[in-house]
Amino acid sequence: MQKSLLLTACLVLSCASATASPAPEGIPADMPQDFHASDSSFDYIRRNVMIPMRDGKKLHTVIMIPKGAHGAPILLTRTPYNADEMVTHNISGHMRSALQGYDNMPDVIADGGYIRVIQDVRGKYGSEGSYVMNRPLRGPLNKSTVDHATDTWDTIEWLVHNVHESNGKVGIIGVSYDGFTSMMALFNPHPALRAVVPMNPMIDGWRGDDWFHNGAFRQQMLPYIYDQDATRSNTAKWWSSYHDDYNLYLDAVSAGALGKSHGMDQIGFFRQILAHPAYDSFWQDMAVDRQIAGYGLKVPTLLVHSLWDQEDIVGAIGTYYALHDRPDSRDNLFLVMGPWNHGGEIRQASTMGAVRLGSDTGAYFRTRILEPFLAHYLKDDSSVPLPAHVTAFRSGRNEWESSDSLPSQACSPCTTLYLGAGHTLGLSKADSAAGTEEYVSDPARPVPYLPRAIEPIAHTPVSAWPNWLASDQREASGRTDVATFTSPVLTAPLDIQGLPVAHLTASTTGTDGDFVVKLIDVYPDEVPEQPEIGGYQLMVSADILRGRYRRSIEHPEPIPANTPQLYSFALPVANHTFLPGHRVMIQVQSSWFPLYDRNPQTYVDNIFLAPPAAYRPAKISIDLANSWIDVHSTSPVANPFAAPRP
Incomplete structure (x- = not known):
């Protein structure tokens, strides 16, 4: 009896020990070794998986499946920005609320019944392998057996065999870096890949995206x-x-x-x-538009471009022009251009900076363009009509337009805006009297791109960064180191579309220098319906050229001092109407700081390594008789600056 009691006591103690053993601190732990969330009431199922790649590395992938889904298409995003965070931004039992993070559009993805898949690219967050910024395709810069194209292929292969709730059709979508990874899926695409949507993609880091x-x-x-x-x-x-x-x-x-x-x-x-400060083979071999131009477009692709993209303003348009002339790619090529900043199309977008747009242009894009495009190619109802091959918002008029194509890169015929004496701007060569306009560019006092204090780049509601391209340029026009040229008041609309091209002839007392050209819409001094934008100076298109690359972007050379040189370069694409009562302005300057590094204005082999003594003031002289801006105009009036007939 005593042995039996002892045995019973031992068994009880053993069981107690197995279920609630004291922690090393002498007290049982509150936290279980493996916690399982009680999510049975959720309207979606979340799976975290490690998908194997062909080289044995595994990539962390989050899969969100609507409960009861059957035959649902998959929307994939591959990101370096933390897949877990992108679907736990707003923790909720409802998939629509859970998809509030970066790159997620619940009104399209959740409401459309898509299976949402987000994957950490190799080397970031939960994924194995090594990370390489904008990892190039296999080739001269990538001697390995893997790249983003192979990782996407392997991921889709796994998904179509293991996500049984799907219909076997996959689309890939993403903004910025995730737009870049979407583009990379187009090289040797998986047969199940039926639609690609690169939004504001990083395409060419030297010519105009990011770097x-x-x-x-x-x-x-x-x-x-x-x-x-x-x-x-x-x-x-x-x-x-x-x-x-x-x-x-x-x-x-x-x-x-x-x-x-x-x-x-x-x-x-x-x-x-x-x-690699110049556009050498390193940058050329990384430029996705150059690569895809030789490969062609085998999957329907909707390129999304923001007309005021403060980060990647070249990528989508460069890709469009790289593919448009290939007969085997035209049917699969779609483009939308909207009045947004970087990624602004995924949010509410009824304003661009201080400018009112008259409607929520982001919602228009998602419901009228993106949603039908995805439904047509990813769902089993191919009767859903496709958007036009080019859908563009015309700022100024605040209207959506559709067409078969953009104007060619070389506008012909062109409307030419001539820089004139007395800070004038006209439409005829006669308006541009011989002479020069001069200013002194001092690296010790560079022109700020925003009013100071200039805070670090941030994507927050109070940050000036997201909307800086639409910021008021009046402060710059009042500086003595900014040359400003203004047209008469317009008496008729001036419509422009495509790529404006600056042709600036100027000399400098230095041996290097930068040239910034800005095409600006000047609002009337009084705007009754919105008084705060009276006299507002809205940049429509603007960019910078480092003078050492005026002849060759691959082979820099010094600028001969005091010798006029031609600086020709394309500005970002525009789709804008200068309305009657407005004026057109051109600003020219030689710094845009601190967004762009200062040019020492003394030629050195590598500006990244320039010593302090190299930074010297220089006098810039613009040759007015040989400086103009070409724009592609569709205006019915030959001279909208002319005085109206009585």
Whole structure:
């Protein structure tokens, strides 16, 4: 009996020990070793899986399946921005609420019944492997067996065999970097890939997306490179002891010196930037539009472009022009251009900065263009009508237009805006009297691209960064180091479309220099329906050219001092109407700081390594008789500046 009681006691103690063993601290732990959420009431099923790639690495993937789904299409996004965070931004039992993070459009994805798949690209967050910024296709820059194209193929192959609730049709979609990974899916696409939507994609990092614009380095992207490339999960954060970035970058002297002071010489991509300031084979082999031009378009693709994209304003348009002339690609090529900043189409978009647009243009895009495009190719009802091959918002008139194509890159015939004496702008060569317009560009006092204090780049409701391209340019027009030319008041509409091209003839007392050209819509001094924009100066299209690349973007050369030189370069695409009562303005300047690094104005082999003594003032002289801007105009009136007939 005593042995039996003892045995019973031992068994009880053993069971107690197995279920609630004391923690090392001497008290049972509250936290279970493996917690299982009670999500049976959710209207979706979430799966976290590790999908194997052909080289044995596994990529972390989040799959969100509407409950009861059967024969549903899959929408995939591949991202370096944390797949877990993108679907837990708003924790909820409803899929529509859970899909509130970056790249998610619940009114399209959740309401459309799509299976949502988000994957960490290799080397980021939960995925195995090594991370390479904008990993190139296999080839000269990538000697491995994998790239984003193979990773996408392997992912889709796994999904169509393991997500049994799907109909076997997959689309890929994403904004910015995720637009870049969407583009990469077009190389050797998986048979199940039926639709691709690259939104504001990073395409050519030297010509105008993210890193450079025509040779001028976008130094305020250094914090992004630091945060994104230093650690797998972005745990290392850029630091600054300045409230005003203008002072931070000015005191650092050069972008190279600032990066090195933050330890960025440990980061491979930063070292590549320093080693490749010109458009050499490194950048050319990474330019997706150059690669896809030789490959062709085998999957229906909707390119999405923002007319005021402050980050990737070249990518979608460059890709469109790279593919448009290929007969085997035209049927699959679609483009939408809207009045948005970077990624603005996925949000409410009834304003662009201070300018009212008259409607929610983001909702129009999602419901009238994106949703039918996806439904046509990913759902079993192919009777859903497709959008036009080109759908474009015309700012000024605030109207949507549709057409079969954009105007060619070389506008013909062109409307020419001539720079004239007395800060005038006219439509005939006679308006441009011989002479020069001069200003002094001083690297010690560069022209700010925003009113100071200029805070670090941030995507928040109070940040000036998202809408800076639509910011009022009056402060710049009042500076003595900005040459300003203004037309008479328009008496008829002036419609422009396509790529404006600047032809600037100028001399400098230096041996290098930058040239910024801005095409601006000047509002009437009084706007009764919106008084705060009376006299507003809205940039319609603007860009920068580093003077050393005026002849060749591959082979820089000094500028001969005091010798007029031609600086010709295309500005970003526009689709705008200058209304009667408005005026057209051109601004020319030689710095846009601190967004772009300062040009020393003394030629050095590598501006990233320029010493302080190289930064010197230079006098710029614009040859008015040989400086103009070409725009493609569809206006019915030959001269909208002419006085109206009595």
